[in-house]
Amino acid sequence: MKTITPLKDYSLLGPEAKRAEERGLSSADWYMTPIPRERMKELMQRRNWPAIRDTIIWFAAIIAVGWLGYYTWISWWSIPVFLIYGALFASASDSRWHECGHGTAFKSKWMNDVIYEMASFMVLRESVPWRWSHQRHHTDTIIVGRDPELLFQRPPDLKGIVMGVFNIKGGIHELKNIFYHAGGNVSEVEKTYIPESEWPKVVRNARIFVTIYIATIVAALWMKSFLPLMYIILPGFYGAWHMLLTGMTQHAALAEDVLDHRLNCRTVYMNPISSFLYWNMQYHVEHHMFPMVPYYNLPALHKEVLYDTPRPYSGFWEAYKEIIPALWRQSKDPTYFVERTLPPSAHPILEKTAQEHKVHEGWVEAAKVTEIPEGDVIRFDYGPRTFALYHGNDGKFYATDGLCTHGRVHLSGGLVMGNIIECPKHNGCFDFTNGETKRPPVKKNLTTFPVKVEDDKVFVQIA
Numbered sequence: 339m340k341t342i343t344p345l346k347d348y349s350l351l352g353p354e355a356k357r358a359e360e361r362g363l364s365s366a367d368w369y370m371t372p373i374p375r376e377r378m379k380e381l382m383q384r385r386n387w388p389a390i391r392d393t394i395i396w397f398a399a400i401i402a403v404g405w406l407g408y409y410t411w412i413s414w415w416s417i418p419v420f421l422i423y424g425a426l427f428a429s430a431s432d433s434r435w436h437e438c439g440h441g442t443a444f445k446s447k448w449m450n451d452v453i454y455e456m457a458s459f460m461v462l463r464e465s466v467p468w469r470w471s472h473q474r475h476h477t478d479t480i481i482v483g484r485d486p487e488l489l490f491q492r493p494p495d496l497k498g499i500v501m502g503v504f505n506i507k508g509g510i511h512e513l514k515n516i517f518y519h520a521g522g523n524v525s526e527v528e529k530t531y532i533p534e535s536e537w538p539k540v541v542r543n544a545r546i547f548v549t550i551y552i553a554t555i556v557a558a559l560w561m562k563s564f565l566p567l568m569y570i571i572l573p574g575f576y577g578a579w580h581m582l583l584t585g586m587t588q589h590a591a592l593a594e595d596v597l598d599h600r601l602n603c604r605t606v607y608m609n610p611i612s613s614f615l616y617w618n619m620q621y622h623v624e625h626h627m628f629p630m631v632p633y634y635n636l637p638a639l640h641k642e643v644l645y646d647t648p649r650p651y652s653g654f655w656e657a658y659k660e661i662i663p664a665l666w667r668q669s670k671d672p673t674y675f676v677e678r679t680l681p682p683s684a685h686p687i688l689e690k691t692a693q694e695h696k697v698h699e700g701w702v703e704a705a706k707v708t709e710i711p712e713g714d715v716i717r718f719d720y721g722p723r724t725f726a727l728y729h730g731n732d733g734k735f736y737a738t739d740g741l742c743t744h745g746r747v748h749l750s751g752g753l754v755m756g757n758i759i760e761c762p763k764h765n766g767c768f769d770f771t772n773g774e775t776k777r778p779p780v781k782k783n784l785t786t787f788p789v790k791v792e793d794d795k796v797f798v799q800i801a
């Protein structure tokens with residue numbers, strides 16, 4: 339039998355990780371479609387109601403179908419009923435876990451946190467390691483040696499993908515990890531993206547998972563029935579089919595090592611049921627470009643960027659007509675990938691223009707007062723340095739470093755809420771009046787700079 343050797347080492351500790359850094363592919367500046375700031379602010383606004391409504395419908399559907407499962411157990415009818423129950427329980431949890439992890443589904447932080455923890459358990463995924471791995475996935479999307487969620491490597495593991503319909507490989511891997519962490523361990527690879535302060539939480543949460551698993555198994559033995567397992571643990575396997583169906587469309591067989599989400603993500607139109615289960619993640623190019631936009635605003639964002647992004651796929655059929663042959667071809671030729679074509683109306687990568695500023699005793703004229711609306715932020719560059727300039731709701735102006743302390747991301751693309759600036763990449767928060775961190779993953783405070791207003795101009799003291 340002919341064995342195909344991978345062209346690249348996909349591990350996070352291998353030579354490709356170093357190469358990615360040397361080539362400037364790690365924590366890099368990614369292309370974003372220019373959208374007027376006012377419109378972007380509208381799109382980034384969160385509301386509680388859409389996610390509360392969808393969560394009520396979701397839980398009601400789980401209870402109703404679960405009830406049906408009890409009555410049809412054990413008959414042929416229980417097969418389709420539990421396939422639906424599993425999709426609601428596990429596959430829908432994948433997108434709830436995802437949106438709440440970004441902190442964008444609900445306006446209230448605690449609601450995002452509660453659903454995040456619940457959905458993590460339901461989809462057989464540990465909340466802390468996955469939160470951090472997903473942040474890395476957004477920082478270094480499909481960058482070899484950097485992205486821990488790069489699932490479709492070249493050549494692809496075709497057998498593993500087929501087994502993914504029931505999450506066989508992935509689920510067993512997760513269970514092994516849960517028991518490994520419950521034993522008080524964190525792996526060397528995980529240590530590359532999970533901060534040390536979070537390691538005790540990894541162990542504690544894994545122990546909670548194991549306790550619930552043991553209680554479920556004891557209940558099954560006591561009842562002499564398989565049913566408790568069908569409701570609690572096994573949906574993470576038999577209910578993963580919809581998660582695979584939707585999730586594979588995101589990046590499979592697309593380009594690696596490019597700094598443009600238009601080339602390594604797919605946007606695929608989907609039917610209303612899949613859209614509900616998937617919480618609109620079919621707008622995947624849009625989500626990766628602007629992860630701060632909540633799922634209910636993605637269709638509107640899609641309209642804004644349509645002219646600048648490759649043609650969306652009309653549905654599952656069109657997407658899989660491309661993905662399946664491409665994966666097959668990659669299994670023979672690992673250099674092959676699907677090239678996305680930008681429409682003629684698309685923008686090239688934005689050129690950054692140098693600005694001239696008047697400097698006097700370290701004070702730099704940064705902007706006119708009228709250029710920064712109240713409750714907003716703009717970017718201001720001076721030579722190689724970059725700053726964020728805020729107009730607070732108290733009417734005062736503030737300035738901080740322009741880049742988030744967690745990654746090389748401009749805070750001017752973020753959302754201002756009161757005194758808080760939320761980073762557009764992983765939703766970390768700072769108080770821009772004093773630079774203090776307010777929400778993980780950011781750990782390091784921002785540097786702030788004195789600001790004054792004279793003759794309707796805003797000056798920042800940068801030296």
Ligand code: FES
Binds near residue numbers: 743767778
């Ligand atoms: Fe990660 Fe800002 S780059 S929170």
